[in-house]
Amino acid sequence: MKLRGRHLLGLDGMSREDISLILDTAVSFKEVLERPIKKVPPLQGKTIVNLFFEASTRTRISFELAERRLSADVVTFSTAGSSVSKGETLKDTARNIEAMKIDMVVIRHSAPGAAHFLSRVVKANVINAGDGGHEHPTQALLDMLTLREKYATLEKLKVCIVGDIAHSRVARSNIYGLKTMGAEVSVCGPATLIPRDIERLGVRVFHRLEEVVKEVDVINVLRIQLERQESGLFPSLREYHRYFGVTKEKVAKAPKPITIMHPGPINRDVELSADLADSEHSVILQQVTNGVAVRMAALYLLGISN
Amino acid sequence: MKLHLKGGRLVDPVSGRDEALDVLIIDGRIEQLSKSIAADKSIQVVDLKEKVIAPGFIDMHVHLREPGFEHKETIETGCASAAAGGFTAVCCMPNTNPVIDEESVVRYIIGRGKQVCEGVVDVYPIAAATKGRKGEQLAPMAELAEAGAVGFSDDGSPISSSEIMRRAFEYSSMYGRPVIQHAEERTMTHVGLMNEGFVSTRLGMLGIPRVAEEIMVQRDLALLRYIPHARYHVAHISTRGTLECVRAARTEGLQVTCEVTPHHFTLTDEVVSGFDTNTKMNPPLRTQDDIVAMKEGLRDGTIDAIVTDHAPHTVDEKEVEYPAAPFGIVGLETAVGLAFSELVETRYLSLFRLIEKLSTNPRKILSLPQINIQEGELANITLLDPSFEWQVDTSSFKSKSKNSPFHGRRLKGKAVGVLNNGKFLLCE
Amino acid sequence: MKKTKIIDAAGFQRTINRLAHEIVEKGKGAENLAVIGIRTRGDYLARRIAAKIEEIEKKPIPMGTLDITLYRDDLRGRLDQPQLQSTQILFDITGKTLVLIDDVLFTGRTIRAALNALMDIGRPAEIQLLVLVDRGHRELPIKADFVGKNVPTSMKQKIDVLMNEVDGEDAVFLVESEETEIKR
Numbered sequence: 001m002k003l004r005g006r007h008l009l010g011l012d013g014m015s016r017e018d019i020s021l022i023l024d025t026a027v028s029f030k031e032v033l034e035r036p037i038k039k040v041p042p043l044q045g046k047t048i049v050n051l052f053f054e055a056s057t058r059t060r061i062s063f064e065l066a067e068r069r070l071s072a073d074v075v076t077f078s079t080a081g082s083s084v085s086k087g088e089t090l091k092d093t094a095r096n097i098e099a100m101k102i103d104m105v106v107i108r109h110s111a112p113g114a115a116h117f118l119s120r121v122v123k124a125n126v127i128n129a130g131d132g133g134h135e136h137p138t139q140a141l142l143d144m145l146t147l148r149e150k151y152a153t154l155e156k157l158k159v160c161i162v163g164d165i166a167h168s169r170v171a172r173s174n175i176y177g178l179k180t181m182g183a184e185v186s187v188c189g190p191a192t193l194i195p196r197d198i199e200r201l202g203v204r205v206f207h208r209l210e211e212v213v214k215e216v217d218v219i220n221v222l223r224i225q226l227e228r229q230e231s232g233l234f235p236s237l238r239e240y241h242r243y244f245g246v247t248k249e250k251v252a253k254a255p256k257p258i259t260i261m262h263p264g265p266i267n268r269d270v271e272l273s274a275d276l277a278d279s280e281h282s283v284i285l286q287q288v289t290n291g292v293a294v295r296m297a298a299l300y301l302l303g304i305s306n
Numbered sequence: 307m308k309l310h311l312k313g314g315r316l317v318d319p320v321s322g323r324d325e326a327l328d329v330l331i332i333d334g335r336i337e338q339l340s341k342s343i344a345a346d347k348s349i350q351v352v353d354l355k356e357k358v359i360a361p362g363f364i365d366m367h368v369h370l371r372e373p374g375f376e377h378k379e380t381i382e383t384g385c386a387s388a389a390a391g392g393f394t395a396v397c398c399m400p401n402t403n404p405v406i407d408e409e410s411v412v413r414y415i416i417g418r419g420k421q422v423c424e425g426v427v428d429v430y431p432i433a434a435a436t437k438g439r440k441g442e443q444l445a446p447m448a449e450l451a452e453a454g455a456v457g458f459s460d461d462g463s464p465i466s467s468s469e470i471m472r473r474a475f476e477y478s479s480m481y482g483r484p485v486i487q488h489a490e491e492r493t494m495t496h497v498g499l500m501n502e503g504f505v506s507t508r509l510g511m512l513g514i515p516r517v518a519e520e521i522m523v524q525r526d527l528a529l530l531r532y533i534p535h536a537r538y539h540v541a542h543i544s545t546r547g548t549l550e551c552v553r554a555a556r557t558e559g560l561q562v563t564c565e566v567t568p569h570h571f572t573l574t575d576e577v578v579s580g581f582d583t584n585t586k587m588n589p590p591l592r593t594q595d596d597i598v599a600m601k602e603g604l605r606d607g608t609i610d611a612i613v614t615d616h617a618p619h620t621v622d623e624k625e626v627e628y629p630a631a632p633f634g635i636v637g638l639e640t641a642v643g644l645a646f647s648e649l650v651e652t653r654y655l656s657l658f659r660l661i662e663k664l665s666t667n668p669r670k671i672l673s674l675p676q677i678n679i680q681e682g683e684l685a686n687i688t689l690l691d692p693s694f695e696w697q698v699d700t701s702s703f704k705s706k707s708k709n710s711p712f713h714g715r716r717l718k719g720k721a722v723g724v725l726n727n728g729k730f731l732l733c734e
Numbered sequence: 735m736k737k738t739k740i741i742d743a744a745g746f747q748r749t750i751n752r753l754a755h756e757i758v759e760k761g762k763g764a765e766n767l768a769v770i771g772i773r774t775r776g777d778y779l780a781r782r783i784a785a786k787i788e789e790i791e792k793k794p795i796p797m798g799t800l801d802i803t804l805y806r807d808d809l810r811g812r813l814d815q816p817q818l819q820s821t822q823i824l825f826d827i828t829g830k831t832l833v834l835i836d837d838v839l840f841t842g843r844t845i846r847a848a849l850n851a852l853m854d855i856g857r858p859a860e861i862q863l864l865v866l867v868d869r870g871h872r873e874l875p876i877k878a879d880f881v882g883k884n885v886p887t888s889m890k891q892k893i894d895v896l897m898n899e900v901d902g903e904d905a906v907f908l909v910e911s912e913e914t915e916i917k918r
Contacts, residue, residue: 041805111627
């Protein structure tokens with residue numbers, strides 16, 4: 001059983017078989033994570049570099065843990081701000097690091113396509129840990145693993161992604177992955193944050209949470225960035241919370257319990273009410289646990305193919 | 307120099323001729339034009355069987371980068387690229403450093419143009435419409451025109467202020483030079499990287515909406531309606547909406563002309579999917595429907611000219627993540643091949659109409675003298691091979707820069723030679 | 735291709751019974767005993783042996799399944815990657831006497847991987863090795879404590895173990911391979 005490509009750049013175009021393989025493999029790694037010694041040897045001797053050009057504590061820690069638990073040697077390179085403002089280009093940075101004989105690169109960058117670009121200029125396997133508003137494949141995979149654990153299958157599962165769809169890589173990767181696995185996906189948010197022609201990706205568009213809660217099994221709540229307000233895409237956080245914030249009251253009107261997901265970090269009581277985030281229907285912490293297992297699976301499957 | 311152009315087909319929109327004719331050229335001047343010319347050992351014979359003799363092509367929208375950005379292109383390499391692509395004249399845009407907003411820069415560029423490539427390519431500067439291309443104060447248009455500027459444009463940037471655009475129309479109209487607008491409503495486009503639509507949504511890239519172009523053209527047309535003696539030329543149109551605005555304005559009788567680039571009638575935004583920065587240009591690649599519109603506009607005459615918007619950037623500048631890359635691609639050496647393949651082969655345009663859009667029309671827009679292919683006249687000729695099949699190889703480009711999305715593309719039709727100012731050059 | 739049945743269904747059952755008795759005898763009972771089967775056939779074998787010991791000793795024997803994929807020394811670069819499966823050992827192995835069970839003992843590399851895997855899970859008091867067939871050709875210093883049948887083989891031969899649970903029949907075959915030398 002092998003992945004089709006040498007890299008994990010996104011879920012757009014990834015086959016159902018490949019997604020299933022990663023999720024099945026992640027299930028095996030969940031068992032490893034329950035052991036007293038949470039470390040296994042398959043990537044012994046492999047060197048992995050985490051290139052984080054964008055601040056991100058959780059994704060970085062999750063990847064580092066996954067790498068170390070596979071016994072890889074790990075180097076993390078973080079830089080605040082964008083590489084664009086720095087003297088050295090991304091290509092130079094990557095080539096320099098590769099000259100130090102590394103096997104895999106995990107990249108987080110503000111530019112859509114940065115991981116694709118990297119995969120063209122280095123020989124190492126590349127894993128996309130988020131490229132601008134484009135994709136964040138491991139996040140969507142861990143979301144899918146969490147949902148598969150809860151519902152056994154993703155087939156026909158009704159998932160709504162709520163928030164700033166226009167700028168969200170989490171939304172895109174989830175749409176691609178969930179659609180491929182047979183789920184019914186919708187999005188909900190203010191019209192200014194719903195990108196053009198998104199219906200053509202096969203998703204339904206809502207602007208009212210009241211309508212969403214009537215029909216879905218799952219709501220995946222996205223983090224709202226304050227800078228969207230500053231650029232005039234919505235009027236105020238208060239108004240956003242009132243109409244698009246996912247709260248216990250709004251969800252209470254649902255005919256069946258709705259599972260609540262969030263990629264973190266949460267702006268409590270802005271996009272998601274605190275009581276709901278901590279409720280029995282929230283799977284937010286399972287998402288975090290599954291994040292390590294999914295990343296181990298992706299790293300393992302790419303790492304052993306060399 | 308004695309040249310016998312033998313066995314070719316002369317297609318000349320200026321005289322309306324389309325017939326098999328031999329041409330005898332001595333020292334750059336057309337000595338004889340007839341069905342057959344007697345062989346003479348002292349004369350070099352150029353076999354033009356199945357090939358076409360056309361008036362020299364002009365690309366009225368080129369960035370030569372000199373002065374200021376010689377690492378991307380120089381007047382010399384730009385002219386070499388133009389000649390290799392079949393052009394005997396180019397108009398260079400003013401976004402240089404210093405900007406072409408004073409006569410000394412105009413004179414420098416024209417002078418340099420005469421020195422390079424043995425003068426086979428005429429260089430006509432287009433001067434800035436406003437000082438420093440800042441859109442705040444008019445550039446000294448009278449001086450610039452007198453020094454040889456053939457039009458005014460802030461290309462690269464739009465003339466955003468309605469007041470300044472109005473004054474540019476008024477002032478330039480005194481000298482019969484067009485104002486060439488890079489039509490873009492900047493408040494809507496400043497963070498955009500590609501056409502806004504399904505593909506930008508899929509790729510998570512911020513979009514450049516089509517209306518940003520259309521709004522600017524509509525505003526300019528409203529101004530033109532108010533100042534009808536001005537002349538307005540819309541640079542590189544890219545959307546069906548823009549085309550329809552221009553078409554309606556033409557019907558109404560306004561003095562508006564427009565141009566399109568080969569990439570805008572060949573490629574859609576789908577090609578951005580691989581994040582190749584050679585697909586990043588402004589205006590961005592649009593959709594299939596826009597391509598159809600561009601071809602219709604070329605056919606019905608709404609679009610007057612085909613231009614390249616030749617915008618050289620170095621490999622280092624382009625080999626970066628998509629948002630960090632500069633806009634623009636080179637085009638001089640692929641334009642004729644693309645125009646043949648996409649327009650003539652597909653029967654959107656006759657050869658005759660194609661030559662109009664690459665020679666006659668742009669000269670008309672810029673009030674440049676037409677090329678007379680007549681006995682006694684200086685020869686200014688582009689030679690074409692409509693059935694030549696070839697593959698684009700950027701490494702063979704004469705341009706200093708190789709930023710083309712067409713590398714590896716198979717084309718049919720090519721310019722095979724240029725002749726101008728007494729210099730004859732084969733295009734390789 | 736020539737196939738010789740070296741253990742039939744009845745012999746298979748007798749072998750399992752004997753091995754179970756040997757374990758009990760050697761351990762003087764089944765106190766502190768647990769069995770671990772290596773996926774896939776070692777797992778089924780372990781279940782049968784555990785059941786038999788339970789029958790003899792009248793007490794439950796902890797039983798676990800070990801997937802050694804992550805510990806293989808030939809993991810990388812294989813064209814045909816094995817699907818990673820779970821290890822399921824739901825009891826604490828620390829302090830236990832473990833009987834590690836596999837169908838065929840050959841180079842010893844699988845057992846090496848299994849030992850490493852077990853060490854990552856806990857610290858057993860003792861590990862004993864049980865195999866149905868020992869065909870020789872060891873590449874590592876590993877020796878089985880309980881052997882169903884010693885079958886001297888050449889490198890051209892292959893041992894096929896069939897089990898009711900997966901193959902619909904209990905049998906062991908000696909197969910003459912057509913390849914000049916089988917891959918280890």
